[in-house]
Amino acid sequence: MLEKIGYGTFIFFGAFSVLSGLWTWFVCPETNGVTLEEMDRIFSSNTAHEELEAKHEILGLMIGGHAATTEVIEDLDGKEKAQWVESV
Numbered sequence: 001m002l003e004k005i006g007y008g009t010f011i012f013f014g015a016f017s018v019l020s021g022l023w024t025w026f027v028c029p030e031t032n033g034v035t036l037e038e039m040d041r042i043f044s045s046n047t048a049h050e051e052l053e054a055k056h057e058i059l060g061l062m063i064g065g066h067a068a069t070t071e072v073i074e075d076l077d078g079k080e081k082a083q084w085v086e087s088v
Helices: 006-026 036-042 047-063
Strands: 067-072 078-088
Touching: 036 047
Parallel strands: none
Antiparallel strands: 067 078
16 A cells, blocks of 8 residues: 555645645734733633632632632723732
8 A cells, every 4th residue: 555655645745735825824813922811812711711710719718718719800991900809
């Protein structure tokens, strides 16, 4: 089988590689310097916010003995930020 492989396999592989590179360049979003919250906004998810809430709840239980939650606020630029709120 390997003796009968011709140059068509190389052409197929090369064409597929070029198409894969073009797809990556034009379709995949750039993630350099983007925060997790902005990534959630790009991919329409809220995973980072849920992780932050769980982290603060665990931290509050470990340090203060009570749970802490986060609430989302908007700063002056319109960007969302998470603020730590202690619940007694």
